[in-house]
Structure formats: C-alpha cells, structure tokens
Amino acid sequence: MQETSxxxxxxxxxxxxxxxxxxxxxxxxxFKNIPGIKFVKVLGCGKHGGFDLNPxxxxxxxxxxxxxxxxxxxxLNTSNIIENYKKHSSEFFSVMLQAYxxxxxxxxxxxxxxxxxxLTGPIAGITRASIKFSKAPEFWSKAPxxxxxxxxxxxxxxxxxxxxxxxxxxATFTMWESTAAMxxxxxSGAHLQAIQTAYKGAFFTESMFTRFVPIDAKxxxxxxxxx
Numbered sequence: 001m002q003e004t005s006x007x008x009x010x011x012x013x014x015x016x017x018x019x020x021x022x023x024x025x026x027x028x029x030x031f032k033n034i035p036g037i038k039f040v041k042v043l044g045c046g047k048h049g050g051f052d053l054n055p056x057x058x059x060x061x062x063x064x065x066x067x068x069x070x071x072x073x074x075x076l077n078t079s080n081i082i083e084n085y086k087k088h089s090s091e092f093f094s095v096m097l098q099a100y101x102x103x104x105x106x107x108x109x110x111x112x113x114x115x116x117x118x119l120t121g122p123i124a125g126i127t128r129a130s131i132k133f134s135k136a137p138e139f140w141s142k143a144p145x146x147x148x149x150x151x152x153x154x155x156x157x158x159x160x161x162x163x164x165x166x167x168x169x170x171a172t173f174t175m176w177e178s179t180a181a182m183x184x185x186x187x188s189g190a191h192l193q194a195i196q197t198a199y200k201g202a203f204f205t206e207s208m209f210t211r212f213v214p215i216d217a218k219x220x221x222x223x224x225x226x227x
Contacts, residue, residue, distance in 0.1 A: 001068035002114040003038070004096050005212070006076055007126075007173060008062040009160055009221050011049070011091035017057050019088050024060070030081055031064065036071030039109050040064050043162040043171070049222050051147045051161030051172050053140055061162035061173070063126075065111065069215075072096050093158075093219035093226060095175070097124055097212035104208035115213045122157060123179050124214040128171030128207065135203040136167055142197060150174070155181025158221060175214055182211075 012020040028040040043061035046052030062085070066072040076082055076094055086092050100115040106128055131139050150159050155177045163170040176182040186195075197203075218227025 001070075002098060003112040004066050004069045004072040004098055004114070004215075005111070006062075006064045006066065006072045007095055007097060008082070008085065009045075009049070009091075009093040009162075009173075009219075010060045010062070010085055010089045011221070012058045012060075012088060013090045014058070016088040016090075020058065020060055023085075034064075034075060034079070034081075036067045037075070038065045038067055039106075041106070041164060043164060044166070046161035046163070049160050050151070051143060051159075051170070053143070053167065055166050059160075061160060063162075065109075069096065069098075091220040091222070093217075093221040095124065095217035095226075096215040097126075098215065099210050099212050102208070102210040105206060106208045108206075111208075111210050117211075118179070118213055120178070122175055122177055122214055122217075123182060124173070124175045124212040125182060125210065126171060126173050126212070127209050128163075129169075129204045130206040131168050131170065131203055132205055133168065138197070139203050140167075142193065145193075150185065153181070153185050155184065158217075158224070158226070160221070175217065179211075 023042055024044060027042050031037055031040045041063040045056040045059035045061060047054040047056050049056060049059045098115045099111045099113050100117045102111045150156060157175040157177060159174045161172055
C-alpha cells in the first residue's frame with residue numbers, strides 16, 4: 001500500500017461561516033473511525049486564502065493522510081464528511097498527494113516516500129513550521145515580500161496559506177508547473193532570504209518540507225478552475 005495524502009481547500013459563503021468555524025472547534029474528532037486514516041489536520045487559512053498574519057473566516061484547509069490511494073479515493077468520493085464540506089462551500093478544491101521527498105515532521109508525524117521524483121509535469125509542496133514565540137515578529141517581517149513574490153511567480157499554479165493556529169503554527173501549500181519552477185522560486189529572492197534567516201536564527205521548534213506528485217487535482221479555488 002502507498003501512503004497517500006488528501007488536501008482539500010474550502011471557501012464558504014457568508015451563510016456557512018458558522019458551520020466552517022465549527023469544523024475548527026471540533027477538529028479531528030469526526031475522523032477517528034475513518035478506515036485507513038493515519039493523520040488529520042483541520043486547518044484555517046490566511047486572509048484571502050494566502051499566507052497572512054490575519055486569519056480568514058471563510059476559507060479553510062483539510063489534510064488527511066491515508067495508508068493507501070484506494071482509501072484516500074474512497075474517503076473523497078463517498079464520505080459524509082466531504083459531502084458536507086461540499087454542501088456548505090462556494091468553492092471546493094481537492095488533490096491527492098504522494099511524497100517523493102520529505103524532511104522534518106508535523107506533530108511528530110513523518111510522511112512516507114512513495115514516489116520517485118518526476119522528470120516532467122507538475123509537482124506540489126507543503127512547507128510548515130511551529131514558530132517560536134520570541135522569533136515570531138522577525139519571522140512575520142519576512143513573510144509579506146515572500147508572499148508577494150509567490151503570487152507573481154508564473155510557474156506557480158496554486159498557492160494557499162494554511163495553518164493550525166494564527167501567528168505560531170503556519171503552513172503553505174503550493175502547486176507548480178515543474179520542479180524547475182519551484183526550485184527557481186525557492187532558491188532566489190525574498191523567499192530564500194526568509195528561509196536562510198529562519199534557519200540561521202533557529203526560528204522553529206518543528207518544521208517539515210515535503211514535495212509531492214499531485215494526482216487528480218480538481219475543483220475551484222480563489223475563482224480558478226482545476227482539473
């Protein structure tokens with residue numbers, strides 16, 4: 001069996017914002033008896049769905065890790081949980097992810113490598129960190145230029161700022177046209193400066209950077225259609 005992650009992004013109309021907030025309150029409790037599930041994060045988003053200090057009240061993310069592709073597909077296509085997300089959303093995007101490179105951990109969980117690095121085609125990445133409180137002001141001073149350069153990058157297909165808690169536990173999900181496109185962004189400009197400063201200053205208590213092969217990306221996010 002090949003470990004497979006499912007990432008969903010949700011945009012709520014104003015009438016469904018209370019329901020969406022309730023998802024954050026109850027957290028992973030509804031997922032405890034899902035077959036094959038290994039790891040769950042119910043996530044908020046930054047303002048407008050980006051990587052931002054201000055939280056969004058109508059955008060959210062969901063990350064589920066399953067022990068196989070088949071169980072991830074079954075959950076996406078048949079579960080009442082996903083059906084309810086779709087019913088309450090004005091936009092819903094989903095993609096299955098299989099890791100080909102991963103460093104670090106998320107809540108002490110590591111992701112299994114189940115794919116080889118692709119020679120062509122799109123890739124995806126999740127970068128997440130638990131930020132030390134004393135380092136948070138300096139970390140966030142570096143964020144706006146990196147976010148601006150990400151949104152302007154022609155090789156970026158999709159970007160979303162997600163996280164478990166404002167200010168201190170943050171993550172970014174991105175999809176790219178190619179490995180070269182991601183590498184060019186990661187190794188240049190404001191993003192490179194931010195990462196170098198963060199690691200030199202030991203900003204994080206825990207971090208994870210994972211690259212994936214994206215499978216069956218579909219839906220709508222921030223007005224753009226996929227799949």
